[in-house]
Amino acid sequence: MKNPDEKGAAPPGVNARRRFLQGLALAGGAGAAHAAFGAWGGSTLSDAFADFFQQHYQRMTEAEISEAITRIERKAKRRYGVDIQCDTTPAQQGVVFGYAINVSKCRGYRDCVHACVRENNLSRDTQYIRVIEMDRDSTDLRHGDHYYDHEQVPLDGKYYLPMQCMHCDNPPCVKACPVEATWTEPDGIVVVDYDWCIGCRYCMTACPYQARHFNWGSPALPPEEINTATHYLGNRPRPAGVVEKCHFCVQRTRKGRQPACQEACPTGARIFGNLLDPDSEIRYVLANKAIFRLKEDLGTEPKFWYFRDK
């Protein structure tokens, strides 16, 4: 901490003021440009206009969607210099996704957290998954700590509870959205149309699980680490000022793959599958294990269960 008596290297007053005014002018200009060219930055004028008039995802025609996709890919190329493939794979028939986590097996390594960050092109200061360190024999989330930073995990007397979007069947965030930019897909995934979101963050306050995250600035993404296999409703690079959240890796799961967090989990604590398939692993867990959901009394009906071995 600096002693207040020490004199900082303050610039002479004239220069300071001039620099301040210059900065103000620059910021104003940048703001104006920002408004004109959309939140993406670096768009051409035609792209900016097309973005402005782009419809809600569910109301776009096939042609409009494909145009929007080419725009998204073009902007990503211009901004990051990376060729991404953005697809719009629809939900499969007869599939509703569910998730179950074995809290006896989760050891708090946070491998899932960082697999998610890499897979979903998250800004490097955002994490969809929060692994909460809980006191044994307690489910009181108020005493949980997700900032834990030990040399070795797991600690004795603690257990680890990963939380992410629960993909509620009765999602309060969807009800809160004033522009219907977030909705439940037929396969149960609650998605966000990032281009329709106005960034009001009502959904963030409505969500009882703190699952939604806001892009305060343009996502800080190293271009060489961008995952190029993207989905319109999933992990495409997001603009600043919109809300995003876990989408069960829609770009993977709709093609039969596992979500990145399941794939990264080294202990096998994460179980993902189709709730409508009676032979699926998750159905076995729901039928044979002592399961619980978080904040069930709120009636949000999460499709995200926790269970213990014993």
Added chain:
Amino acid sequence: MLLLIVLLAGCWSAAGAAGPPPATSGTSTAATGSDWDWSGFSGLDDAPVTDRSGRGGKSTGLPVAPKIGETAVPDFDAPARKTYALFRGMPSFDVIPSQRDPGMHPCSNCHQWVLSDPRPRKLKQPHDNFELQHGLHGKGKFWCFTCHELSGKGGLKTLEGEKLEFADAYVLCSQCHVDQARDWVYGAHGKRVSGWQDKRQVLNCTACHYQHRPALKTRTPEPGPRVRMGLGRPPHWVEKDKRPEADRVTRAAWKTEAVPDEKTGLETRPEGRRDSLVENGDDEKS
């Protein structure tokens, strides 16, 4: 007819020689480790150590489970094994074999010449690289040949004496760990490496649990989230006892000393922060 009888007898004797097959794969038990890809190993000595981590070099197209402690590397090159029907109504799935201590396998590299010593004793070279810490094993209740086959072929055997290959280690584990085995069979335990829609492929028990010390080790976690503004400790926060002595800031440092005025003798309390601003003097001079 005679031919048929001869054929049947041949099959019968072959099956008998290979030991009673627990379920389906009579041929696999007779094969000498054919499910293991030993292409990188010409022998025990001077064997080139190939990268079998599955991460570098060759891509198998399948996801690789990261290591925990002494995790064995899943052998995605070897064909996945069909499972024995351990439980009623078991859904069919494949088991990815895991591979550990490749330099020590196959046992027959040595034990085709060296006879196994069945007497319990303190292990010496080359078997001194592990210690039995598997429940009762470490207390002398079990011995190597509770699970390992005594003959030179190398492999495992059940408590009833049925021969098993290393890739079928889960049969061995399920003899005692019935609850875990049931969960593993139906999908509540263990690691699935295939997609949710593909044919179910799971890792063998030994991929995560080192068979001679099955408890998992602790590990350093990956970094957590940043503490949000106003929600917790500031980013420069250091635990009280760990602060370097020179950096300690006490409240006294922020207070200015009361100085008696030279002329009047009254004590005044100059405002330090205000003074420093004035001394910088940007506003006044410009």
